[in-house]
Amino acid sequence: MQRSQPARRSAPATSGNLPLELDAFVGRSAELARLAELLETVRLVTVTGVGGVGKSRFAVHAAASADRPGAVHRVDLSAVHDPGLVEYAVLEALGLTDHTAKPPRQVLLGHLADRRLLLVLDGFEHLVEVTASLVAELLRSAPELRVLAVGRRPLDLGGERVFPLAPLAEAEAAELFVDRAAARVPGFTLDEGNRADVLELCRRLDGIPLAVELAAGRLSALSPGQLLARLEDRFRLLTGGGRDALPRHQTLRTAIGWSHELCTPEERLLWSRLSVFAGRFDLEAAEYVCSGDGLHADDVLDVLDALLAQSVLSREETAAGVRYRMLDTVRAYGAEWLEATGDAERLRRRHRDWYMGLATWCELDWFSPRQGEVAARVETELPNLRCALEFSLTEPDDAHLGQYLAGALWFYWVGCGRLSEGRHWLERSVELDGDRDQSRLKALWVLGYVAVLQGDSVPALSALHECREEAERAENAVAIAYAEHRTGCLALVTDDMTRAETLLRSALDRYHEIGELNSNVLMGQVELAMALAFQGDLPGAVKLCEDVRRVCEDHGERWALGYALYVLAYEAQAGGDPGRARDLLRRGLGIAHAFHDLLGAVLAVELLALITVVEGDPAEAALLQGAASRMWPSVGLPLFGSAYYNAPHERCASLARQLLGDERYEACAREGELLGQEAAVARALGGAGTPPLGVVPSPRRLPPDMRKPAVSPTAKGGETTG
Numbered sequence: 001m002q003r004s005q006p007a008r009r010s011a012p013a014t015s016g017n018l019p020l021e022l023d024a025f026v027g028r029s030a031e032l033a034r035l036a037e038l039l040e041t042v043r044l045v046t047v048t049g050v051g052g053v054g055k056s057r058f059a060v061h062a063a064a065s066a067d068r069p070g071a072v073h074r075v076d077l078s079a080v081h082d083p084g085l086v087e088y089a090v091l092e093a094l095g096l097t098d099h100t101a102k103p104p105r106q107v108l109l110g111h112l113a114d115r116r117l118l119l120v121l122d123g124f125e126h127l128v129e130v131t132a133s134l135v136a137e138l139l140r141s142a143p144e145l146r147v148l149a150v151g152r153r154p155l156d157l158g159g160e161r162v163f164p165l166a167p168l169a170e171a172e173a174a175e176l177f178v179d180r181a182a183a184r185v186p187g188f189t190l191d192e193g194n195r196a197d198v199l200e201l202c203r204r205l206d207g208i209p210l211a212v213e214l215a216a217g218r219l220s221a222l223s224p225g226q227l228l229a230r231l232e233d234r235f236r237l238l239t240g241g242g243r244d245a246l247p248r249h250q251t252l253r254t255a256i257g258w259s260h261e262l263c264t265p266e267e268r269l270l271w272s273r274l275s276v277f278a279g280r281f282d283l284e285a286a287e288y289v290c291s292g293d294g295l296h297a298d299d300v301l302d303v304l305d306a307l308l309a310q311s312v313l314s315r316e317e318t319a320a321g322v323r324y325r326m327l328d329t330v331r332a333y334g335a336e337w338l339e340a341t342g343d344a345e346r347l348r349r350r351h352r353d354w355y356m357g358l359a360t361w362c363e364l365d366w367f368s369p370r371q372g373e374v375a376a377r378v379e380t381e382l383p384n385l386r387c388a389l390e391f392s393l394t395e396p397d398d399a400h401l402g403q404y405l406a407g408a409l410w411f412y413w414v415g416c417g418r419l420s421e422g423r424h425w426l427e428r429s430v431e432l433d434g435d436r437d438q439s440r441l442k443a444l445w446v447l448g449y450v451a452v453l454q455g456d457s458v459p460a461l462s463a464l465h466e467c468r469e470e471a472e473r474a475e476n477a478v479a480i481a482y483a484e485h486r487t488g489c490l491a492l493v494t495d496d497m498t499r500a501e502t503l504l505r506s507a508l509d510r511y512h513e514i515g516e517l518n519s520n521v522l523m524g525q526v527e528l529a530m531a532l533a534f535q536g537d538l539p540g541a542v543k544l545c546e547d548v549r550r551v552c553e554d555h556g557e558r559w560a561l562g563y564a565l566y567v568l569a570y571e572a573q574a575g576g577d578p579g580r581a582r583d584l585l586r587r588g589l590g591i592a593h594a595f596h597d598l599l600g601a602v603l604a605v606e607l608l609a610l611i612t613v614v615e616g617d618p619a620e621a622a623l624l625q626g627a628a629s630r631m632w633p634s635v636g637l638p639l640f641g642s643a644y645y646n647a648p649h650e651r652c653a654s655l656a657r658q659l660l661g662d663e664r665y666e667a668c669a670r671e672g673e674l675l676g677q678e679a680a681v682a683r684a685l686g687g688a689g690t691p692p693l694g695v696v697p698s699p700r701r702l703p704p705d706m707r708k709p710a711v712s713p714t715a716k717g718g719e720t721t722g
Contacts, residue, residue: 016072017093018064018120024179025061027172028054035062035163039118039146042161043139046149049165051329052210052256056122058165059150063120071117078123078328079279079383082390083130088421090119090134097417097598097677098634101454104420105134107634112142123328125151132157167207174202176209180216184309188219197224204231210329211255217311218262231258256333259310269295270303271312272341275334276351279383280316280323285358289350293343320373320380348391355381355388356401359408366411367518369556375595378412385409389425393432400436403429407442411519413450415559417596423450430463441471441479449486452493453599455636460490481510485524493640497531504528522548522560529567534644538571562591562600569607570648578611585611586685593681601677602631605684606639610652618659619668621652626672627680 038045039062047055063072075093080086087104098107119138124131132155135147139159149155154162168176174190177198181188190198201224205211215227222230260268273290274281286304291297304324307313313324326334338344358381362374378385385405392402406425413422426447430440444467451460464487471479488503504527511521525544533541545564552561565588572581585604592600605628613621628649632638639645657665675683 018060018072018074026176026179027168032062038161039066044147044160045163046154046160047163047165052208053165053167054209055150055165059120059148063118063148074120076122077127083127086127086130097596099419099454099598100636101456109141112138112145116144118146120148122150125153170202173207173212174198177202177212177216180213181219184220194224197228201228205255213311214255214259220309266295266303267306272334272337273347274326275331275338276347278387280325282323285354288354318380319376352388352391355385356405359405363408363411367555367557371558375416393428399432400439403439403443407446410446415595415597417598419450419454437474441467441476445482445486452490477514481507489527492527492531493642495642495644497535500531519557519560526563526567533570541567542571558591559595562588566603573611578614582611589684599635602628602635606649608684610648613652613655618656622656622665622668623672624684626669627675630673
């Protein structure tokens with residue numbers, strides 16, 4: 001029997017996003033070898049088995065150990081409930097940033113067409129039709145793609161090989177029990193005094209790893225003999241003593257139910273209430289969502305700690321701090337109990353309320369020194385934010401809350417490379433008739449902004465025009481300012497500089513009149529500066545951007561600063577100071593890349609290419625232009641199709657071709673096209689590195705007002721809705 005220690009094993013020669021294994025992987029050496037052989041010859045393998053049998057852990061371990069060159073990426077679909085988000089989940093797992101209006105499936109097909117890659121699709125059984133459709137098309141279009149699917153049923157596709165994963169053999173189950181027990185009770189070993197009880201316990205649990213781990217989690221309070229006695233009583237109760245008739249899924253349910261019975265009333269209550277979370281959650285969220293009516297907020301930590309000790313929950317470190325999560329099988333059991341109590345809707349509403357409050361706080365804190373922390377936090381909380389959006393957009397009386405939430409997350413859709421998903425939620429939200437004009441108006445101008453950045457001018461103009469008309473009717477000065485601002489932005493990227501200047505100046509005046517100051521306002525100044533620069537008023541552009549720079553330094557804002565640095569660099573290179581321009585662009589590129597803002601990054605790379613050829617390195621300049629040409633399809637129309645934005649590109653290409661000749665220029669550009677985004681940015685930065693977005697404290701307490709409801713009571717008995 002083989003045991004590996006994943007936390008200490010050497011990393012496989014692959015790239016990707018596989019999670020680190022934090023405890024020992026026990027047994028299954030024969031199954032791992034068989035799966036490895038299959039993956040060499042079969043393009044679609046589906047690992048199936050009863051819940052809790054260890055399919056996900058087995059597949060990840062097998063993928064990490066696969067002796068295949070190329071990247072390995074895992075897609076966790078268990079927290080995705082909307083079929084329309086499956087493709088976005090795959091894009092996210094692949095680390096793809098796409099700002100265009102192209103359908104996500106088209107983006108995936110283009111990205112994977114010529115790549116050698118192993119894709120692990122985990123937890124698809126509730127989304128089997130859309131997952132099967134996607135996998136079939138990806139396999140047809142990407143000859144070097146392999147898919148390792150993980151679920152309770154096959155995808156039922158041609159060429160699929162099903163790999164049923166059986167429970168652990170008795171000896172391996174006992175080894176797993178001992179390993180996990182030793183983590184609870186230091187020094188625990190298998191000896192003559194407990195061997196018979198442990199082996200019988202593992203037999204009773206049919207070798208199902210989750211059931212074994214749940215049992216081991218009880219050793220801090222019970223001996224193996226006591227565990228066995230209690231488990232035997234429960235089996236007898238549920239099966240009438242007929243062990244032969246007990247199927248394995250019933251064994252797992254029995255084991256989970258037995259663990260549930262051993263919990264205190266407070267632990268059972270928290271278990272059921274925690275089932276409303278999708279994916280990870282933090283302590284503050286659990287305290288707000290799950291407290292009350294039998295469980296005080298101050299007691300949640302102690303009860304949660306008890307569930308951790310019993311393996312009902314697991315603890316994880318993330319970029320946003322400590323998070324907890326519950327296995328799907330355990331969550332499903334808790335959800336059944338929650339439904340049975342009649343409290344499910346109230347808990348889902350409280351869950352939505354918390355994430356409404358979180359989004360509100362994050363939007364405000366985006367304009368602060370905590371901008372990097374906000375980006376990391378929203379990224380971590382995305383599965384729960386999706387659930388909150390889905391709940392609001394499907395509840396008849398809550399459309400305005402869905403519109404509010406989709407609009408409040410503008411900074412994430414726009415600033416962190418999520419334009420395509422943002423447009424999905426925004427379009428859904430504005431289709432609904434809400435009873436709050438302000439929420440819908442904000443969703444409209446954010447939708448217009450997203451469409452502008454995607455280069456989708458007609459829908460952008462339509463949304464902004466509707467927003468402006470409705471805002472004037474409602475006398476909403478804020479929405480009028482934003483609609484005018486984003487219409488000016490549209491004029492800027494479509495080369496109507498006179499109109500862009502007029503609209504942007506008017507919008508900035510409106511912002512000043514109503515006292516608005518945030519990242520959007522600063523971006524309005526940057527966009528006006530760009531319009532002035534394109535019209536030859538470089539001093540006016542510099543004055544605006546230096547003002548933006550001062551405000552950014554005062555408030556700790558970095559995202560808008562990156563764009564201001566781009567304009568300042570544009571002026572510096574035009575004024576004959578390429579060294580200063582390079583320094584400004586490197587800083588701006590580092591900011592854009594850290595926020596996954598592909599538009600800001602590719603604009604900086606384009607201008608760096610011009611500076612590079614001016615400084616005497618035409619081969620490197622051609623390479624950077626090739627790298628930018630690979631990035632643009634994920635942004636939209638290269639350089640917006642704008643003659644103004646395109647001018648530096650054309651000048652660079654002309655100079656480089658003169659110095660290199662057409663053949664050498666094309667060869668260098670092709671070399672740049674082979675670079676991935678990370679490599680391209682590293683090359684453009686010249687080894688300067690990407691500056692960190694800022695320290696993310698862990699754990700972090702939210703401001704006091706985050707622990708209160710964010711919006712008004714509903715008509716349903718005073719329950720909060722935000």
